Amino acid sequence: MSDLQQAWGSVLTQLQMDMPRASYETWVLGTQALGLENDVLLVSTRNAYARDWLESRLTSTVQRLLVGVLNRSVSVKFIVGDESQEEMETEAEDTKEPEINIEPVQWLDYDRIVQPHKQVVVKGYLRRLGMEIGPKAVWLYVGFHQAAWRVQDQHNPSGKPLHSLEVMRFSALSNGAFWRLLKHATIQDHLTGLVKRVDSQDARRFRRGRDGRPHRAPIRYQVFMAPRLTRADATAVHLRLKVLIEKHNSITSALQEMLAIEDVMELLEPMDVKLPHAPVNTVMDMAKLETVEKFSPEIERLAQELHRRIINCLGDIHIPHYFITETIKRYNLTPAQAWLITVARDMAFINARTGERRDRVTFKRGYQEMAELIGSNRYKTVQAWLHLQWASKQRGGNLSRFLQEIELPDSKTYADLRVESMPRAFRVLLDEPLDADGRIRVDANGSHMADADGSISWTQMGALADANGSHMVDANGSDLNSFKHPLNTDKKNTSTTQHAQSAKAAEAVAPDFWELETLLAQNEVHPKVQKELLEVQASVHAFVSWVLYVASPKSGNLSDPLGYALSRLHENPLREARGIFRQLADLPPAELLELIDATPKQGYTLPIPTHHALAPAWNKVMGAGDLRLPLVRPILFGEGACEPS
Secondary structure (H helix, E strand, C coil): CHHHHHHHHHHHHHHHHCCCHHHHHHHHHCEEEEEECCCEEEEEEEEHHHHHHHHHHHHHHHHHHHHHHHCCHHHHEEEEECHHHHHHCCCHHHHCCCCCCCCCCCCHHHHHHHHCEEECCCCCCCCHHHHHHHHHHHHHHHHHHHHHHHHHHHCCCCCCCHHHHHCCCCCCCCCCHHHHHHHCHHHHHHHCCCCCCCCCCCCCCEEEECCEEEEECCCCEEEEECCCCHHHHHHHHHHHHHHHHHHHCCCHHHHHHHHHCCCCCHHCCCCCCCCCCCCCCCCCHHHHHHHHCCCHHHHHHHHHHHHHHHHHHCCCCEEHHHHHHHHHCCCCCHHHHHHHHHHHHHEECCCCCCCCCCCCEECHHHHHHHHCCCCCCCCHHHHHCHHHHHHCCCCCCHHHEEEEEECEEEEEEEECCCCCCEEEEEEEEECCCCCCCCCCCCCCCEEECCCCHHHHCCCCCCCCECCCCCCECCCCCEEEECEEEECCCCCCCCCCCHHHHHCCCCCCCCCCCCCCCHHHHHECCHHHHHHHHHHHHHHHHHHHHHHHHHHCCCCCCCHHHHHHHHHHHHCCCCCCCCCHHHHCCCCCCCCCCHHHHHCCCCCCCCCCHHHCCCCCHHHHHHHCCCCCHHHHHHHHHHHHHHHCC
């Protein structure tokens, strides 16, 4: 915004305060300063009536206000907008291009519906900031940012009140959630340096409306178009600045040295320095804090440039209007889900010039990293979002429509759901799914979605009640009947007990890691059941935890570890037994085998000494003389593992 526009904005602000609202909106609103020549300010009006009214009533007032703003006397001339062309153009009339009328035609339904050119653009630094403040605060800021941009884009420096729906429309929040979150103390703290309420929450300001009655004045907010730094980044930058100030004895030299660093991310690395520092949000605040009276325009310029480099280091995030206003609502996405999709899309790549699309995104620390990107430490929540069978049991939508896991190239790591920090790759749906009119519906790999509700049906596994028909309580505290696993009846000796009794004793060889496919195959689980469990990506660690649970005295009358574990996976492919059983399932197979072999198989037998950290907890939960524990060895380590050699 030019100095002239800023000056005219100050005049409009003063006029808005001094004039009745009706008069201001009728005659003054929409005027623009066009140019200043020979101490004459040209101001455009909407029509001739407004021009005549302003000339007769406000000429002297405006000239007086301009003296205070520009520090010199100027004259003002009001002209109709069409007349401004004659005043400002120097070219001859015959050299001007004639008027043209353009009618856009959309050949493609996708472009007609989505209108991909309409986008919300925010700083990519929000990816980092979102890890600190969470997705709800991020979406609130996006809504306020877009509303503030519209006000700024409309050249409305007077700050004409907007309806709150303009903010909510791009906040990805419902009406109730929007106002509830704005009043939430934690959210208010997160929005510090992003959105600020100017007037007091307890203040009741009124104004006279067009009907002559008092009306509640609009709530005033300030929206900072450049986001603040995260607390961690601000601390790192501030400490570096203080160190360099002590080194150079000059804040100007310190800022210049920091600007000379090519990789901005080096500035954000934590410093092992113990120096006192105050919590500040921007580099400008840091510079003011360190200079006090010596703060100068040059220091301000350097501080702004450094702050700009930091918040621009991750580029811009482009969010289609359609995604915020339609997709989020249609697919019942929570703010966290919507932000995770936004971040994943931002990590992908589309070259507008060449048309190259890189829709594969890798999270190096898997579910843990994905959870951190949305400001959460609950990686299992993200895990559940991406699991098709959990779609109806989890709050929010089915994220597998937008993110589909794929195998990592040249990776030797077994893709297990329970390992939260292992690298995971996803194909990201970069376009908006259109299914409102039933014409287009695609998932992350570009294929058409199954079923009208988006679910993918899978065959239910057969289940048989326990022989004694008893009603058991499992490790999760829920009541259910135990299940026997449906084994392949074409083979002989299919029961777990038969395997344990008939197998030859041999030394068990523990694998390097658990593989569900291997465990199911070595226990001769029916091929159909194997396929179903592998298709839903059942957790191998959940399987191991339930096998161990049945082997413990806590399981009561349960006697079939394999069948019960399969039934639990069928009910919930990801849920594990609680407590110590979950910890034991996370152990490497060799360590678990060590604990099993150290446990006495009958009473009055000395245990084998072991120094494992979980040995006390293992002995407490398993007890002595556990008759079901020998059944666990062949289930987990193969037929030759009935007894230790």
